[in-house]
Amino acid sequence: MARGDVELHPLAHVRNRRGWSMEQLAHALSVAARRRGLIYNPARDRIYKWEHRLATPSEDYQMLLADVLGIEQSVVVALGWPWWLPAFDAPHPFGTRGSRAALTEVLVAQAHPDRRAFLALTTTALVGVARDWAAIEPARLSSALRGRRVDAALLTWLESGVDELRALTNASGPECIDLVHSLLRTSVKLIDTATYDQPAGRRLHQVAAAAAQCAGWLHFDQREYAAAQRHWNVALHAAHVAADRDLGAGVLSDLAYSATWLQHPGVAIEILEHAHSRTRSAAARSLLDLRRARALAVLGDTHATGRALSSAEKELDRSRPGAAPAWVSWMSPADLAVDAGRAWLDLDEPVRAGQSLDEGLRLLDPARARTRSVVLAYRAETALARRDVSAAADDARSALDTALGTKATRCVTLARGTLDRFGPHREHPAVRELLAYASASG
Missing domain, CATH: 1.10.260 (434 Repressor (Amino-terminal Domain))
Structure with missing residues (x-):
């Protein structure tokens, strides 16, 4: 627009x-x-x-x-009209009007699902969004929107709901998308039509940002990348209006993670530089450093990757229990170990990768099945790099079973993609059994 x-x-x-x-x-x-x-x-x-x-x-x-x-x-x-027009590839300006436009746009997009696998914004526009977010201070909210007044009880209920949904989406995945969309629609409607003062307005925008961030991950896990990016962009706008710099940095880290996953590590690093400039939470800084390490590893920079991982570990140690913002409360030594393992694997250091992935799997909360499926796929790749074909086949089978159980398309695709790496070992008994099992599982 x-x-x-x-x-x-x-x-x-x-x-x-x-x-x-x-x-x-x-x-x-x-x-x-x-x-x-x-x-x-x-x-x-x-x-x-x-x-x-x-x-x-x-x-x-x-x-x-x-x-x-x-x-x-x-x-x-x-x-359909007018959504096919090439008018939605430029970010909205930060501020109350731009954020309301972004929120409205994502609601219409929910009614007109876009299953494109390509991104809604160009990589240049993504970096521009991050740059603008880092440079612009939040605008003052209008306190005279028409409609009923939002009271403290309703705000508390909405905040409790979004916290519960965040936990639920981590465990249940795609089944939660309608619930998350419903909460997002409710918060947007209140923002647009209710009467509230400035503190209540900030809290409403925080609810909208959290719901949009959850929706972004759910779409990302289904490989609906344009929808994921659109929701994260909305979350960034809402966090900006709420003056929640840490939440905004977290949303930028999600955009950066997706950029690395989609083979744009340079874009991820640029986004993370802007995100790091404003965040205050130690847990948030740890996550930003960790995702920077992932991008640097893809680029083959061993020294910079090691520095980023070391910084992530130090920041996580500084994080006080219970002090982390809700959106990054899941960040743990397990996540640090898992992403470190992936980074070392990208840098062709399978022994270090295996040690980190083993530690991550040992520490990981059993309820986080999507992450577990990803770790097992990475560990299978690591075992192949160490020429331990039997162990690789066992992990690949476990990764596929776990991914299928999550119903997350991204995880299933990763697990099945791991099977392609067994081509040179097709005659190995464990591999023959693995491929037959994968074929039978659909």
Whole structure:
């Protein structure tokens, strides 16, 4: 959306970004029609009606608009009007109006699911979001929105609900998505229509941020990367309005983690640099350092990875029990060991990787099945690197069983992808049994 006017229709945003007048767009549609052997001569008033939501373009006009904008017709059909327009690839400005626009956009997107595997924002835009977040102070909330007043009891109930959902999503996964979306919709509606003072407004935005952050992870685990990124972007906006710098840094760390997972480690490092500039919690700084280590390992920087892991360990030691923000309360020595193991594996040090992964698995909370499936997949890869094929096959089978139990697509994909590494060992008895079992499990 446009930075100066978040209420612009997506078509107006697209047109303005290209420097087109309504007349110029109408002429372009006429030219596109002639190329298809059609006769359409729209005037300026037709474009005006579309942009002011007085009319919706017919299927033919949407086809011609897609031609003009270079959009595949399949995208037009899949996403529908106006969500196929290339108007949602630029971040909203930070502040109350921009955050409300982002919150509204994600609610509409819930009603029009986008299953794209590619990201909603470009990697450049992602870094820009992180930079803007680090540089801009939260705007003052308006305390005179229409609707009923939000009282302390309702706020406490919402905060309790989001804490329970956060714990539930860590254990139950995709079954919770409707509950999380419902809480997000409720908090957005209150933000948009209720009456509240500034402290209550901050708390409402913290609830919205936490719900959006949970939703982001649930979508990410289903490999719905655009939806995940959209929810994390909303969470960052809401945390900004709430003046919760640590929560904002945590959301940026989620964006960075996803960037590393999707093979953009350089982008992850840039995002984390901005995130680290404002966070105050030792547990949060530990998580940022740990995710920085993961990205540096992918880039092959052994020395910098070691420094980042050492810093993560020191910050975690500084964290006082019960003092960590709720969103990072899960951070533990187990997580440090697991990610350290993955980092050493990426740096081709399988012995150190195996030691760390063994420790992480030993310390990990049994309820965290998704993390357990990932650790087992990493440990299988580590065992293969040490040429212990039997141990690798055992871990790969356990990883697949655990991942299937979580129903998290990302975990299942990782576990099945690990099986491809057994190609050179297909004749090994343990591998033959593993591949037969994987085939039978679907």
